Amino acid sequence: MKYKVNSQLVYTINEPSTFIFNVQVVRNDFQKIIAEELQLDPQLPFDELTVDDNGNRYVRLVAPVGNLQIDYQATVDLSHFFTDGKSIAEVPPSQLPMETFQYLYPSRYCQSDMLFGLVQSEFNDLEPGYSRVAAICDWIYEKVTYLSGSSDSQTSAYETAMQRAGVCRDFAHLGVAFCRALNIPARFVSVYAYQLEPPDFHAVFEAYLGDRWYLFDATKLAPKEGFIRIGTGRDAADVSVATIFGSVKLQEMKISVDRVSEAKEPDNMGEAIALA
Amino acid sequence: MKYKVNSQLVYTINEPSTFIFNVQVVRNDFQKIIAEELQLDPQLPFDELTVDDNGNRYVRLVAPVGNLQIDYQATVDLSHFFTDGKSIAEVPPSQLPMETFQYLYPSRYCQSDMLFGLVQSEFNDLEPGYSRVAAICDWIYEKVTYLSGSSDSQTSAYETAMQRAGVCRDFAHLGVAFCRALNIPARFVSVYAYQLEPPDFHAVFEAYLGDRWYLFDATKLAPKEGFIRIGTGRDAADVSVATIFGSVKLQEMKISVDRVSEAKEPDNMGEAIALA
Amino acid sequence: MKYKVNSQLVYTINEPSTFIFNVQVVRNDFQKIIAEELQLDPQLPFDELTVDDNGNRYVRLVAPVGNLQIDYQATVDLSHFFTDGKSIAEVPPSQLPMETFQYLYPSRYCQSDMLFGLVQSEFNDLEPGYSRVAAICDWIYEKVTYLSGSSDSQTSAYETAMQRAGVCRDFAHLGVAFCRALNIPARFVSVYAYQLEPPDFHAVFEAYLGDRWYLFDATKLAPKEGFIRIGTGRDAADVSVATIFGSVKLQEMKISVDRVSEAKEPDNMGEAIALA
């Protein structure tokens, strides 16, 4: 299934500032980049950097005082893995791949060690497996209100569990933290999302089950089949759209995600979906 | 119904220290003190102080290096108010007595302002009234594990809501905080409790409903008919059994509460019970 | 010294809402009310309530949908107690009046029990007495930035000690918490303040030293001689200008404090000032 992504960010810069953008989509066998373009206005020099272990792509630049516009377009072909959730088991720590362990530990915004009591009380009696992570998503969806402006950059899963309000970032953090407290590796994923309304960067999460990372979205705001991976990390600290050192102001942000050519909507070809 | 209370505390004192004890039971029309004795060993001079608005009684003394034993005995006649919970309504803020307002505000261990989201999500749809506070107690009883040593003197309702473990103090704080977040005045009460096993100081809470303060105990460890009031306050900060300035160590604590004369167990003569 | 106070609050009310205002000044021997007027537009019925132990005055009313304006004017004659700070000692817990104890305990926004380590590290070696509380104010003044919008209604002393930014309410909470951690009773005071720029409700604190409550203001934004007491409490939870149950929006707030008749500015007749 092919998608065309556009994202545009416009900043006013008050002092020379360093930006690290993470807006480019990841390139791998499940997500092929057919065409891609990055434009800066003014045309500043920049570094392109990729982190090996998760394929995150970063653009670093120093912007002078004035305006900065970054435009990114990509055409991407997604090959999701679809399967029936019923057959997917949790993996005991003795059999987890070593590279999943970092996603088992608590992180800044997903303090799973502090959520252990709540998780025991709410989810411990559920049948282990894909269905338990799906139940976690249902719990979050039912008990937490999606409310713009209800959280900020310091809000963590611990607070969201209490405030019961947040945005996609907070829903993802809560899902990650709950999974880790059950010894299920879980990580934060920033995506472009087809049919997300209003269009925006989106945040979802992945849990390691069976033999791969499955996608989950407790906000239920867009179909998982249409997620295009940008960044993967322990939590939002790792995959900011823009990490900025300096005094700047975001003036405008425009996102669009469109289907290419094929006329019908994406089929949900299985309850469980993975993009890797 | 008459009860005989005994409490004994033994301390080792490493430097001259000031103690403020709150072990004496409150004296009022619903709780008549028939006989009472307080003994200190050594026989130190002490101040006896009563705070007007809630009748809490304090003993203050300065103890020299060595041992200190305080023994308190009281025979108390309780006249509880019993009624059917169904008829008891919540009181809107426009009609609450002014003296209940201090019990509506957040306090150190009952940060109701920070629990608003959770309370909205869990309890807002319940029918207002006595039954809603009873439902809060059921929620706490079901979701929080009573576990000695799981909390300390800094533990607040906010943490207990997350850790889902605590002792009577924490159960009471959580009940108080939940009520306040629903605009129901609630306060912390330390009591001697008949049939509490093992015998100990107990902490429960009161909610202002209808026209009086009703007793609630989310631990369900002892019958409310057998509660004998010691201290009333916003939370545990106000009604410590012993507030100590200095370096001391508690060596021993013995509590007993016995029925006097009448042979049968206390009757529960109504769902809702008040002691005032 | 005579002052004329005006305060005006204008609200838009979206649903019938209960207000509890605490804008009237306290009446006592040190603060005589020469004239006073309270006006509501529309002219709604209201309750006037006074809390005994600290003289706080409250106005309670239920406002219908629409606008509400409350105007308060008072002419007040202040008789401050002035003395030299050097002679004022801290009072050991064994000699503190019982009514000061509630101001020794931690409260919602002044979690002195959680600030004990910081206070030991920063202030324990200072000479006890008035000068130590003055040093606490200097520490706050130097290390914390006064910044509108840097805190909200949930911000407590614990966070302010870390964020190092806040408004008068936060400065007062920090002063209160630091004092309590040193076993000095301390309380929050809301005042009208002469020469405060821009004019606003102000928050300061009192510490119990020697034989009375002395005024302190770590913001150093206005002379202590010109403080006119509105409310006294454990922290801001007790003395909100307006406690509101319902959906309303503050549209406008105007405050003025003027000297009456006497031409010269208030003299600072002593380092230490008390208003009671």
Place this chain on the structure above:
Amino acid sequence: MKYKVNSQLVYTINEPSTFIFNVQVVRNDFQKIIAEELQLDPQLPFDELTVDDNGNRYVRLVAPVGNLQIDYQATVDLSHFFTDGKSIAEVPPSQLPMETFQYLYPSRYCQSDMLFGLVQSEFNDLEPGYSRVAAICDWIYEKVTYLSGSSDSQTSAYETAMQRAGVCRDFAHLGVAFCRALNIPARFVSVYAYQLEPPDFHAVFEAYLGDRWYLFDATKLAPKEGFIRIGTGRDAADVSVATIFGSVKLQEMKISVDRVSEAKEPDNMGEAIALA
């Protein structure tokens, strides 16, 4: 300089449990392993795993009910890099190597984003460079008390900054968090430490300055020349000596670190020391 390390851990295991040990020293050009042995009693099968990007080595095993003893010995030759601290500058974000960025972000125990205010207030005016990180260590050393039992596995830099007490882990977390809040990449390092009394696993930190990671130890309990690297991570969540899934009890721990052959104590050949 050669060192011989011995570490022994003995556990009682109450149910079959998975262990992930991180007790083996890192192998690289600056830290050559001359001889090494790992023994398990009983002789259980185990996985040996190494994480690529920092060289951390892990041993994973499933232990049955009973006792488990793990013994590790290594002879290591250290080649520290010594230089004069004065010449070492902080690196602006525009020039930092990409692989250092993950150590700039806040993590579970090093919430640098929440310490920004304190860091601005205490360290922002200091001259940037090695000396500023050294000043951070001095601040921690002076203001925080090293006290066994004062913290637990959930204690983070945020709490330590307030409680002003902790152990080596907490001192390291605080150093890391302070550096990150100044945009200096910093990471947590677990080490064996020569001359540490009493012998134990030790935790220190590294800051990225100039063109490498320099060692810092705010506890000042042992000479940096004698640190032998075990694990490197964002904070203690990444480099636990033992991550355990199951119910077990540590019965005994013995550590020793001895100089080999050469008679004289390690020379401090420069203020700034790096081990990589």
